[in-house]
Amino acid sequence: MLQRVLIANRGEIAVRIIRACKQLEIETVAVYSLADRDSLHVQLADEAVCIGGNAAADSYLNKENIISAAVNTGAEAIHPGFGFLSENPAFAKLCEDVGIVFIGPTAEVIEKMGDKAMAKRLMREAGVPVVPGSEGEVSLAEGQRVMKEIGVPILIKASAGGGGRGMRVVRDEAGFEKAYYAAKQEAKAAFSHDGVYIEKLIENPKHVEVQILADRYGNVLHLGERDCSVQRRNQKIIEEAPSLLPMKVREAMFVAAIKAAKHVNYTNAGTVEFVVSGDAFFFIEMNTRIQVEHPVTEMVTGIDIVREQLLIAGGRKMKLSQKAIRSSGHAIEVRINAEDPRHSFRPSPGLIEMLHVPQGLGIRFDSMIYTDYEIPPFYDSMIGKVIVHGFSRLDAIRKMRATLEELVIEGVETNQAFLQMILMHPDYVKGNVNTGFVLEHLKGLLAYEA
Secondary structure (H helix, E strand, O other), X not given: OOOXXXXXXXXXXXXXXXXXXXXXXXXXXXXXXXXXXXXXXXHHOOEEEEXXXXXXXXXXXXXXXXXXXXXXXXXXXXXXXXXXXXXXXXXXXXXXXXXXXXXXXXXXXXXXXXXXXXXXXHHHHXXXXXXXXXXXXXXXXXXXXXXXXXXXXXXXXXXXXXXXXOOEEEOOHHHHHHHHHHHHHHHHHHHOOOOEEEEEOOOOOXXXXXXXXXXXXXXXXXXXXXXXXXXXXXXXXXXXXXXXXXXXXXXXXXXXXXXXXXXXXXXXXXXXXXXXEOOEEEEEEEEOOOOOOHHHHHHHHOOOHHHHHHHHHOOOOOOOOOOOOOOOOXXXXXXXXXXXXXXXXXXXXXXXXXXXXXXXXXXXXXXXXXXXXXXXXXXXXEEEEEEEEEOXXXXXXXXXXXXXXXXXXXXXXXXXXXXXXXXXXXXHHHOOOOOOHHHHHHHHHOOOOO
C-alpha cells in the first residue's frame, strides 16, 4: 500500500486526489506555482512545495522540479491527474528510472497510445473497429492518395496530441494542401511534433467513451460508458452516464474496450473513446489517465475510480468483478468555466467575491474555488464541475437545472447561464445531441439575459 503520494497537478483534480488519499490514510504532497500559492490543494495537502513560476512550462510541466520535490519529500508515488504531464511518456519513464511509482500505465503504453497513428494500428490488430484512414503519419502526397481512396470529407489530425489542436477538416480535394500544412504547423507548436495522419470525417457523430480499470495481474474491467457529445470546438461541456445507445451497441463497445486494454497490456484507469454513427462505432483514441468526466461514472456505479487507481498502483489486486458492477440511475456533469460566452468565450480570471454551492442528495461540486480566491490567468478556465445523480435521465436534468439555478459565483463571468440554456433545449432533453449540437444551436444558446 502506498504511504505518501505527490500530486503533480493543480485545481479541482488535485483536490480530488488529495481527498481520495486521505480516505486511504495516504499522506499527500502538493506542488504549486507562484500563482497557486493560495490554492485549495496547497492548503489541504500534508506538505506543499513550490516548483516554479506562474507559467506552466516553469512549474507543472517542469519534470525535473517535480521529481526533485518527490524525492526531497519522500513521496514514493506521483499522481499526474489530467492534462500537464499526465500523458507524457518521458515523465512516466523518469519516474520509473528514479524508483517512483507513476500512478498510471507504463511509459511504453503511454507512448504507444499517445501516438494516435500507432494507436490505430494497434487497435486494428486487436480487432477493434477504427475510422477508415491512413495507416500512420503521411506526407503530402500520401495524404492526397488516402483522401482519394476514402473520399472527402476527411480530417487531418496531429499524431502527438488531441483536444482539437493540429486538426483540420477538408471538404474538397482542392483545399487539402493548405489544410495539411496548417495542421502540421499547429501540431508542431502544440506538441513539438508535426506528424499528421488522415481519417474519414464522421459527420456529427456521438462521442462515447468506455471507462476501464486494469490491475497488474491481468484483470481488466469496464465501468460502463459516458456520452460526451455536447462539445464546443472539440472540448467537452456536458457529459452523462449511461448513454442512450441501444444495449447491443453498448455491449459491443465494452467488448472492444476490453480488447483494446488487454492488447496493449494496460494497467490502472483509462478511457477508450469512440465516435458513434447509427449502430456503428469506431475507435478514435485511448486516454491513458483519469478523465475530467470520471465523476458521472462514479455516481452511477458507486465506485471511487481515484481510490482504485491508488490501490492498483500500490500493487493491490482488484477486488471488483465485472458481474458485481452495476449501474444505477443517471448522472450528468457540467463544466463550470470562468469565461464569457457572449464575448467569444474569452477567459475571465479574477477574484471570487462570493460563492454559494448547493447541497443535497445526489449533488456533487468538484472544485478548488472559495470566496476571496483569486483565479489566476495562466491556466485552463475550468474552475469546477457540477455533477448530479437522478433516478432517470429526466430526473437528473431537472436536478441539474435546479442546482445551477441555485449555484452562485460572483466576481467573475462564467458559462453557467450558457449551460442552463443547453439543459433547457428540447433536443438536449430528448437526447437528440451529437458533436455538432452546440455549433448548430449556438445563437439560441447565447440568447440568455445577462
